[in-house]
């Protein structure tokens with residue numbers, strides 16, 4: 451059977467990333483990003499070409515994106531990335547007005563993400579009214595996390611009232627690399643036991659047993675867990691309480707501290723970008739070096755914890771911009787974990803950037819892999835599956 455052409459849409463507050471994917475080949479026929487939506491002067495970068503323009507809202511951004519598609523190219527459907535699916539959405543779903551409402555109602559759990567994802571969905575449905583639209587959730591892969599792992603030790607009724615629990619995020623990426631790992635090693639996804647590490651601007655670790663997520667370092671929101679570009683990951687919650695007192699801060703200052711001013715950027719004072727941090731550390735910047743050390747140590751701590759959760763894993767998989775490209779981060783976090791059966795191949799690891807390869811030594815009891823993620827492809831494949839299922 452032939453494939454379909456799916457427009458994969460990832461809408462942020464002021465940007466909209468898109469790819470048109472032919473699901474038969476998995477290839478992107480066009481890709482681009484509209485930046486600075488709503489600003490006086492925005493930018494459209496598509497298929498290697500950049501132009502300035504004014505994009506008043508997400509609708510204008512989607513229309514501009516469609517103009518960059520190859521001439522005569524059909525769009526058979528659209529897949530929208532949605533960050534929070536709450537307790538309701540355990541899998542991708544065809545979007546109708548009721549689904550839109552439900553995503554909106556979950557905005558209290560993800561106020562920075564769901565409203566802008568919804569703006570992308572509404573724009574897509576307006577500009578492309580005659581094709582099916584599918585929502586693909588970052589939380590869905592983690593719907594299998596058991597109660598003992600998703601429950602916070604808070605008053606039960608309060609947690610129930612507000613939906614306070616661990617949901618986990620980056621599920622599209624964790625699922626993609628799990629399925630790829632199974633395919634590469636010639637196994638069924640149901641048979642693999644892995645620790646997957648998505649290290650990009652946001653970072654999370656996931657424990658996978660039987661092809662399903664059984665724990666995530668991320669929590670009710672994408673703030674918990676590993677150190678990230680501008681987010682601190684785990685901190686003692688009393689720090690926020692004391693800062694309210696010491697600095698006279700309210701919600702806004704704390705949101706800004708936790709979402710934008712912490713992590714690699716806040717710690718180093720240099721950048722949230724690992725490339726710039728590595729260069730600064732090499733030039734003798736001690737805080738840049740400390741930021742990298744703290745980042746890698748936190749990964750090591752979670753790898754150890756998830757090993758305990760799983761009672762051993764057959765492989766650790768690195769993905770995301772940092773996981774795929776920063777060999778020194780892989781080495782620093784996993785280079786000295788012989789007790790967990792991990793023996794890295796330092797030379798091979800140093801050569802692997804952005805490609806699918808094993809980077810552990812021959813005979814390492816626990817393998818270490820680099821598997822580049824492709825969230826757009828998974829979104830397109832899931833959208834195709836839902837569309838075919840519905841027809």
Ligand code: ADP
Pocket residue numbers: 649650651652722723724725726770771772775776
């Ligand atoms: P996002 O989470 O926004 O999708 P990425 O997955 O691209 O972002 O991750 C961004 C991080 O990955 C940055 O710290 C950047 O330094 C690093 N990174 C991305 N691409 C490369 C590369 N080709 N070489 C080295 N580092 C990279």
